[in-house]
Amino acid sequence: MSAYLDDDEVGGEEEVPQQVADLANASTPAADKGVRACKRCGILKTYDQFETEGCENCPFLEMADDPEKCNLCTTAFYEGSVAVMDPRSSWTAKWLRVDNYLPGVYAITVTGQFDKDIEDELESRGCRYRCRPHGSS
Template sequence: MALVTVLRDLRHLWACLLCSLVKFEYDGCDYCDMVYDCTSSSFDRIIAMMSPDDSWRVNNFKPGVYVVSVTGRLPQRTVRELKRRGVAYKSRDTVMKT
């Protein structure tokens, strides 16, 4: 079984603008290494993914804490790079309207 960090408070947490994974600033994201360009400290509604292998829909997710909404947008250069790689970006910011 993998060691999982338990959140003690919400200070110093950042959520990824692409995948919504919540981590400490120094831990980075399990999916990418662009912590400062692709994260925000402003987010809403925390949910936990404990056993993704037991799910029919999210079995490719990593165990951890995710948010439903994260405030902010990815930089345009990052969006272009994702598009070039065939990765569809859908903003998880429910505050900003496109």
């Protein structure tokens, strides 16, 4: 008896669309406790995830394997969260200004400040950042 071949199997493996691949790699917090927000882009991850992986949207902050940078570039002070699966077509992502970032879970507002030297580097790169000083509205 011959084996049944699906139409997809005849031509080999089907290529996965880029959007599906992006969704499969979306960054989500690994736990409910200890979640922090990147001060620049607002993506939410645990401290351990930032220390292990860094921030996929902000690799130039060089947080991976640098606990001090993780503390300087992330904050536990944020409000709300939104899961963004297709940033380029999501009106919420545009409203949050994360439409050019990777899929993931983002804070609605991020409170905190970068150190002056990090702020200067971001400005020299022309990078916008989402954090705002404590007490501002």
